[in-house]
Amino acid sequence: MTCEKHIGWRGTLKQCGCKMTKPRKMVLDYLSKTAEHLTIDDIYFKLRKKGQDIGLTTVYRTVEILVQNGILNKFDIGDGKARYELAFDTSSEDHHHHLICCCCGMIINYNDFIDDEINLLKKIENELSKKHKFKILNHIIQFQGLCEKCSKKKSDE
């Protein structure tokens, strides 16, 4: 991967006025190859395991830059740890939302009805940005509930 490679859909890191360093390359490289919903710890330990030397602080700082530039999305599934995933344009095939199991924390990505959803969201965004003079940059949609396993577990009790 070169420094110029697009990470996510909003641009390169260079465009953000950032230097491309070894640690940043490691983080970007890893993130661009995974579809998971990673915590800072996930990223840090994954890289260490691969033998790549990086400090925890640097992971925090690199990820923060990527969020500020719209390259990563930050969200919380309810366990108090920040999670990150590549941001995709709403028109992209990869754009999706999450089903989250309240019980075990499992995350399912879905992109059914994305077209209907996008239409409604556009309508809402238009209206709300006028009404509240609010510049909308991103949206988060989460469904919370129980996955199959946890449902069974609960009914067995």
Add this chain to the structure above:
Amino acid sequence: MTCEKHIGWRGTLKQCGCKMTKPRKMVLDYLSKTAEHLTIDDIYFKLRKKGQDIGLTTVYRTVEILVQNGILNKFDIGDGKARYELAFDTSSEDHHHHLICCCCGMIINYNDFIDDEINLLKKIENELSKKHKFKILNHIIQFQGLCEKCSKKKSDE
């Protein structure tokens, strides 16, 4: 307020098999009277200021019970602190979602297009719960962006 009073829409605390104690009354009483998006600290200090004696740990534990029973919604606006608000049935007038300013953290409630939204959500919920055998209990919709003040501040720079 009596112990039996409905807090939110899903029932009473007694129905959850919990004892109604003084600290729990304080928390419930406060929450049922406010429409804010409170952190644990907010609740704790607000009660202390009113002269009501309660421990921080108890606030954590009480709020957790209320979340587990669908009486409170828990969410994160991106600052790493859990926030809580009364949960409302999707058919309720008070059901709403949030516009969140990434810059100053301000939250605007909105309930425009709730009817369109509910229709789409029902469709999605139906489909997804079949497809993924997932029991959907709640949903979170957040728009992230810049409020009027922060937009101005940024363009002045």
Add this chain to the structure above:
DNA sequence: ATCATTGCAAAGTTTTTGCACCTGC
């Protein structure tokens, strides 16, 4: 050469746990 970036250690926050005491039912 310069200024951004790194990574350690230390500190700051938020949340959870252990445990002796207390309280609603």
Add this chain to the structure above:
DNA sequence: GCAGGTGCAAAAACTTTGCAATGAT
């Protein structure tokens, strides 16, 4: 009376900050 609830203190978990050394352009 007794199971469940409380609150303190301590610990754990997550994140940020200070600073000297390093590295990219």
